[in-house]
Amino acid sequence: MDFILDFDIELLRWIQNDRIKLLDNLLYWISYTTTYVSIVILLILVYHGFIKKKRNVRITFYQMLTIFSVSACVSLLLKCTIKRSRPFITYPDIIKLSEAGSFSFPSGHTAEAFAMALGAILIFQNKRWAIPIILWALLVAYSRMALGVHYPVDVFAAIVIALVISVLIKHLTKKWKPKAN
Secondary structure, eight states: OOHHHHHHHHHHHHHHSSSSSGGGGHHHHTTTTHHHHHHHHHHHHHHIIIIIOHHHHHHHHHHHHHHHHHHHHHHHHHHHOOOOOHHHHTTTTTTOOSSSSSOSOOHHHHHHHHHHHHHHHHHHHHEEEHHHHHHHHHHHHHHHHHTTOOOHHHHHHHHHHHHHHHHHHHHHGGGGGGOOO
């Protein structure tokens, strides 16, 4: 276990120390796009599903909302259960370059970004959007480490949580959508 924790902090030190400091403001901005991107995706689905009255889009909205909500709840539950201190608290050489909540494990921003990205990829199955949305989620994940507020294990766990929840919700809700004729 010590090997994993040692690797975790050394990888974080490498990420933070070797970042391009001129990009700090951009990384900060990327880090905080998660909520806005999630809201925009859900609002677009609400518009098409409820205002334009497209049943399949309403179902997609419920799937994405479920993925988003379950990922957030699981992340919060784990944060409050595990109570891992932020890296800048435990290691004074890690510089805090962003706001951070109470606990570190798992990364809530990363879980949210990957929940929305993986959920969108699994549900929409639009290959045109797969690469940009995954790149955005990866940038969010990287930004959380480069800004000194999460360990790599926090980010990796958040990605796994989002993946498992996205696949489970997609599988559990596939009967909601009518079969194509």
